Amino acid sequence: MHGLRLGPDGRIYWSIGDKGLNVTSKEGKKFYYPHRGAVLRCEPDGANFEVFAHGVRNIQEIAFDDFGNVIGVDNDSDQPKERERLVYLLEGSDSGWRCQNQYMKLQGRWMTENMWPAGFLHEPGHALDGDLRGHFFLDQFPKGKLDAFTLEPEQDSFRQTNLRTISSGIMGIGMAWGVEGKAYFADWMGGYPLDGKGAVWRFDVAPNVDTSSEAFLSKPFSVSIPQAELLGLLGHRDQRVRVNASIRLDRLGAWAEMLAVAKNPQAARFARIHAIWGYGMGVRHGKVADVSASLSLLDDADHEVRVQALKVLSEAKINDLLLAASLRQLGQIDLRVRTQAGITLGKMGGKVPFKDFIHDAEADLRLPWLRHGLVTGLAGTQSADDLLAIAQSKSDAEAVFATLALIRQKSPLLGKLLNHVNPDVVNEAARAIHDDEGIPSSGTALAEIFGAPGLPFQAARRALNANLRQGDSAALRRLLEWILAQPAGTPLRREALNALLVFDQPPVLDLVDGTAKKYLPRDKIEIGRLLRTYQDQLLSIQQSEERAAVLELMVKYELDLPFPVLLALAEDLKTASGVRLQSLRLLGRKKDQSDTIIHALCNAAGEGNPSEVRIEAVSQLFARDAASAMSMARLILNSKSAKIPEKQAMVTVLRGRNDSESLKLLQELVARLVARKLDSGLKLDVYALARQSASSEMIQMLDKYLHAGPKGGLRMASPEIPYELLTDGGDANRGKALINGHLAANCIACHRVESDEGSEVGPSLRQVGLQRTKDEIAESLVEPSAKIVQGFGIGTITLKDGTTLTGSVMTENTKSVDFKSTDGKTQKISVSLIASRTPPVSVMPPMLGILTPEEIRDVVAYLSALKPKTTKNKSEKMKK
Structure with missing residues (x-):
C-alpha cells in the first residue's frame, strides 16, 4: 500500500497494488477484490473503510485537482504497444486490470480484447505558482524525468495539455508538499542493483514561492482559529488551506454557515465548492439530519456546484425531495453532472424509471465515464427482473445498458441473455459469468450455449472454456461433436482440441482469464473410453496441425490405431512432421512386431527426416535396441550435415545411462571439448553432462579444459560456467x-x-x-x-x-x-x-x-x- 493523501472531503485516500485485498472493516463489512489494484479511503480515525475504485494495476500515488477529481498514473504491465495510463477514477469504477494479465502476456484479455510512472502530485495553487500553478507533476522512475502538465475537460473526462519536462536526472519516487509550499521527493539514486543510497530533494520556483500559507498550515488542529476567519479561508488560493479550513469548520459544527457560503452565487467558486465538501462532512457523519436546505444547490447555474452537491448528498438519508432533485440532474446537458447523478442515484437506491437514465443510448454507451455513472444508477435503482425484461425486449444499446447493470448486480439472470441477438450483450454476459470470480450458478448455461449458431467469438471462447471447467461427460461430448462438425481451420477448433488434451487435468491458471483454480480429480480412463467412441471420426481430420493434435490425444489417453496405418504415417516423408511425431509415439507403445518397429525407427532416424522426427526415433530406439540407437547417435554426432539441435538431443539421451558404450561416447565428446574440436553448439551440453559424472578421469579432463587458453584459463561467466559455452547452440x-x-x-x-x-x-x-x-x-x-x-x-x-x-x-x-x-x-x-x-x-x-x-x-x-x-x-x- 502506498500514497496516503488527505482528500478534499476530509477522508484519507491511498492505493494498493494488484495483489488485491480481502478486508473486513471495523464495522464488519467485507471487501473482496482479488487480483487487482484499488484506491481505498476511510475517515481519519479509520472508520468507514471502503474501496473507492478498483481494477487498476499499481497506482503509486493519486492526486486531486481543484474540483476534487481523483487522477492517477497507472503503471503498465510491460507488454508490447502498452503504455502507462493517466487515469480519471470515479467512485465505484472498475478499470479492468487483473494481475493475471501480467503473466498471460499477449494471450491475456488485456491486450487481445483491448481492455487496456511512480510519484504523482498536483500543485495546489499557492506552492510553486508562476508557470506551474495548477499543474500535475509526474515523476517517471527510473527515467529520472519530472514532467508537468494540466488537464482540460473533454466530454465526460479530460485531456492532457501543456505536457513538458521540467527536470531530469533524479530518479524520484514519492512526492509531497511541505507546509512552506515547496515540493519534496525521494531519490532512488542508483536504481537497480540496489546500492544502499538515496536522498530527499526539495525544490521551488524562486522567486514565485508565496509563504503566506505556511503560518496557517503549520498550526495543529488543537489550536483554535475563529470561525469567521475559517469561512474566509474557504476561498484561499491554496487548496491545502481550503481543505484545512473546511475540516476545522466541520469540527466546529459550522455546517449551516458553510451551506450559506455554498449557496451564495456571489462567493468565490472555490469557496463554494469547499463549503459544499465541509457541509458534506456533517452529512456523512450524521450530524446534518435534514438536507432539504441544500437541495437548491442542485439547480445552481454552476455545473461544478451541482456535481459536488450530488457527491455529498449521495451520502444523505434518502427522501422523496432528495430523490426528485437528484433525478432532475439526469436531464442536464453537462456530461459530468449526468455521470455524478447516476452514481448518486445508484447509491441512494429507490425507484427511478429506466428511460430517465438514457438520452441517446448509442452515444451514451461510447462515453466510458458517463456509461459508468449511468450503469451505477441503473444497477442501484432497477430490479434484476426489470433489467432482464428490458434487455430481452431490446436489441440496441439500451439492451447493452441493461446487461451492464445486471453485471454490476452479479445477477444469475445473465445466463438468460446468452442467446441474445446483440453480440455485445452476449459477449458482456459471457464475460461476467466466466471471468474472475464470475457467476458460478450460470456456468452450466454458458457451457451449454457452446456451438450455438452465430455465437460471437469472445463468448464462444468462454463457452468452450466453461465446458473444460465443467469437466463431465456431457461437456466432453459437446466439445467433440462441435470439433467434428467444423471445417478445417475453423477459429477455436485448435483451441478446442487443446482443451481435450488437458481435459483430465485442466491447468491451474485458467486458459482464458488466467485465474488460479482447483479441480477435483477426473477419470482419465473414462475420458479415454468416451474418446474411443469418436476415434474414427477424429482420424478423418486432415489439416496437419489439427491431425497432429488428434494423434497427441490418442497418445495421451492411450487409444490405438491399426498397426499398418501407424507404420505408414510414421515412415511417410510427405506426412507433416507433427503427425509423424505423434505416430511414432503411438508406435512406441506397441509391444509386438518389435523388429518391424525398430526398422521403422531406424528409417525415421536417418538423414532427410525432420529434426523432431529423428530425435524421437533415436530416443525410442534406446528403449528397444540400444546398439542400433548408439550407432545412430554416433552417426548423427559425427555428421557434418546433421543440425545442432539433433546433435544436442543425442547428448541429452546419454543422461542417466551408465552402460559402457554410453560412457565411452561421452568420454570421446569431452576429449573433443578439451582438444577444442567439438562443435561449438555442443559445448554447453557436453560440459553440463560431464560435470554430473562421478568419474575422476572425467573431472580431470574438465579441469584441463577450464585451464586451457591464454593466462591460465577460460574467461568465466560464473565460477562454474565459461563464457564460451553461452554463445553458440541456442534456439x-x-x-x-x-x-x-x-x-x-x-x-x-x-x-x-x-x-x-x-x-x-x-x-x-x-x-x-x-x-x-x-x-x-x-x-x-x-x-x-x-x-x-x-x-x-x-x-x-x-x-x-x-x-x-x-x-x-x-x-x-x-x-x-x-x-x-x-x-x-x-x-x-x-x-x-x-x-x-x-x-x-x-x-x-x-x-x-x-x-x-x-x-x-x-x-x-x-x-x-x-x-x-x-x-x-x-x-x-x-x-x-
Whole structure:
C-alpha cells in the first residue's frame, strides 16, 4: 500500500497494488477484490473503510485537482504497444486490470480484447505558482524525468495539455508538499542493483514561492482559529488551506454557515465548492439530519456546484425531495453532472424509471465515464427482473445498458441473455459469468450455449472454456461433436482440441482469464473410453496441425490405431512432421512386431527426416535396441550435415545411462571439448553432462579444459560456467519466448525488441545483432554493469552551470560527448562544459541465476539474429 493523501472531503485516500485485498472493516463489512489494484479511503480515525475504485494495476500515488477529481498514473504491465495510463477514477469504477494479465502476456484479455510512472502530485495553487500553478507533476522512475502538465475537460473526462519536462536526472519516487509550499521527493539514486543510497530533494520556483500559507498550515488542529476567519479561508488560493479550513469548520459544527457560503452565487467558486465538501462532512457523519436546505444547490447555474452537491448528498438519508432533485440532474446537458447523478442515484437506491437514465443510448454507451455513472444508477435503482425484461425486449444499446447493470448486480439472470441477438450483450454476459470470480450458478448455461449458431467469438471462447471447467461427460461430448462438425481451420477448433488434451487435468491458471483454480480429480480412463467412441471420426481430420493434435490425444489417453496405418504415417516423408511425431509415439507403445518397429525407427532416424522426427526415433530406439540407437547417435554426432539441435538431443539421451558404450561416447565428446574440436553448439551440453559424472578421469579432463587458453584459463561467466559455452547452440525461438514471456527476467519491461514501440527504459535491441557480437551480448546478459558497452549504460553528467543530465554516452572524443538523455533526445556536449561524470551503471540485474545457462544461450541466439535488413531508399528502387 502506498500514497496516503488527505482528500478534499476530509477522508484519507491511498492505493494498493494488484495483489488485491480481502478486508473486513471495523464495522464488519467485507471487501473482496482479488487480483487487482484499488484506491481505498476511510475517515481519519479509520472508520468507514471502503474501496473507492478498483481494477487498476499499481497506482503509486493519486492526486486531486481543484474540483476534487481523483487522477492517477497507472503503471503498465510491460507488454508490447502498452503504455502507462493517466487515469480519471470515479467512485465505484472498475478499470479492468487483473494481475493475471501480467503473466498471460499477449494471450491475456488485456491486450487481445483491448481492455487496456511512480510519484504523482498536483500543485495546489499557492506552492510553486508562476508557470506551474495548477499543474500535475509526474515523476517517471527510473527515467529520472519530472514532467508537468494540466488537464482540460473533454466530454465526460479530460485531456492532457501543456505536457513538458521540467527536470531530469533524479530518479524520484514519492512526492509531497511541505507546509512552506515547496515540493519534496525521494531519490532512488542508483536504481537497480540496489546500492544502499538515496536522498530527499526539495525544490521551488524562486522567486514565485508565496509563504503566506505556511503560518496557517503549520498550526495543529488543537489550536483554535475563529470561525469567521475559517469561512474566509474557504476561498484561499491554496487548496491545502481550503481543505484545512473546511475540516476545522466541520469540527466546529459550522455546517449551516458553510451551506450559506455554498449557496451564495456571489462567493468565490472555490469557496463554494469547499463549503459544499465541509457541509458534506456533517452529512456523512450524521450530524446534518435534514438536507432539504441544500437541495437548491442542485439547480445552481454552476455545473461544478451541482456535481459536488450530488457527491455529498449521495451520502444523505434518502427522501422523496432528495430523490426528485437528484433525478432532475439526469436531464442536464453537462456530461459530468449526468455521470455524478447516476452514481448518486445508484447509491441512494429507490425507484427511478429506466428511460430517465438514457438520452441517446448509442452515444451514451461510447462515453466510458458517463456509461459508468449511468450503469451505477441503473444497477442501484432497477430490479434484476426489470433489467432482464428490458434487455430481452431490446436489441440496441439500451439492451447493452441493461446487461451492464445486471453485471454490476452479479445477477444469475445473465445466463438468460446468452442467446441474445446483440453480440455485445452476449459477449458482456459471457464475460461476467466466466471471468474472475464470475457467476458460478450460470456456468452450466454458458457451457451449454457452446456451438450455438452465430455465437460471437469472445463468448464462444468462454463457452468452450466453461465446458473444460465443467469437466463431465456431457461437456466432453459437446466439445467433440462441435470439433467434428467444423471445417478445417475453423477459429477455436485448435483451441478446442487443446482443451481435450488437458481435459483430465485442466491447468491451474485458467486458459482464458488466467485465474488460479482447483479441480477435483477426473477419470482419465473414462475420458479415454468416451474418446474411443469418436476415434474414427477424429482420424478423418486432415489439416496437419489439427491431425497432429488428434494423434497427441490418442497418445495421451492411450487409444490405438491399426498397426499398418501407424507404420505408414510414421515412415511417410510427405506426412507433416507433427503427425509423424505423434505416430511414432503411438508406435512406441506397441509391444509386438518389435523388429518391424525398430526398422521403422531406424528409417525415421536417418538423414532427410525432420529434426523432431529423428530425435524421437533415436530416443525410442534406446528403449528397444540400444546398439542400433548408439550407432545412430554416433552417426548423427559425427555428421557434418546433421543440425545442432539433433546433435544436442543425442547428448541429452546419454543422461542417466551408465552402460559402457554410453560412457565411452561421452568420454570421446569431452576429449573433443578439451582438444577444442567439438562443435561449438555442443559445448554447453557436453560440459553440463560431464560435470554430473562421478568419474575422476572425467573431472580431470574438465579441469584441463577450464585451464586451457591464454593466462591460465577460460574467461568465466560464473565460477562454474565459461563464457564460451553461452554463445553458440541456442534456439532463437525459445530465446524469443524468454525475452517476451519470462516473468523474472521481464526483458520487455525495459527494452524494445523487434519494433520501435515499447519501453524506452533500456536501449532498443531491434538491431543488436548488427551492433554486438555474441560474446558481447552474453557479457551484457551475465554482467550488465561490469563492462557496459557504450550507449547501453545510464550515467550522470553534471555541467559547470549546475545542470544535471541523465542518460547514455553514445560516442565521445577529446572535445565533445554525444549524449542521449532518458527522453531519447541526443545532444552534443562540449567537454569544457562538464564539471563531473559518474561511471555508467545498468539498471538490469545479472541474468545468470535468473536464467539457466541453456536459457542464456537461447537468448543470445535470438538477439544475435536481430539483424533487420536496411530498407533501400526510394531513388534506388526507382533506378531498378
